[in-house]
Amino acid sequence: MNCWHCDRPSHGACRFCGRAVCKDHAQTMPFILEIYTGKEGEFKAIAVDNTLYCGVCKPHEDPITLKNLK
Numbered sequence: 001m002n003c004w005h006c007d008r009p010s011h012g013a014c015r016f017c018g019r020a021v022c023k024d025h026a027q028t029m030p031f032i033l034e035i036y037t038g039k040e041g042e043f044k045a046i047a048v049d050n051t052l053y054c055g056v057c058k059p060h061e062d063p064i065t066l067k068n069l070k
């Protein structure tokens with residue numbers, strides 16, 4: 001697969017949408033791996049920094065408040 005932006009061979013794929021990107025066009029973004037409930041009943045997220053991001057798709061920048069999650 002070639003880079004979504006420049007059509008040269010890609011070095012990886014966006015963690016969010018799967019588009020291929022080369023090193024020049026790859027961006028990074030934190031990625032939420034897992035969400036769990038804390039001791040006091042609050043929701044917590046385990047996030048990984050610097051996952052590959054294509055710069056085109058639109059993952060939510062702010063954490064979403066999860067309601068009525070059972």
Ligand SMILES: [Zn+2]
Pocket residue numbers: 003004005006007008021022023024025
């Ligand atoms: Zn590129």
Ligand SMILES: [Zn+2]
Pocket residue numbers: 014015016017018019053054055056057058
């Ligand atoms: Zn993407």
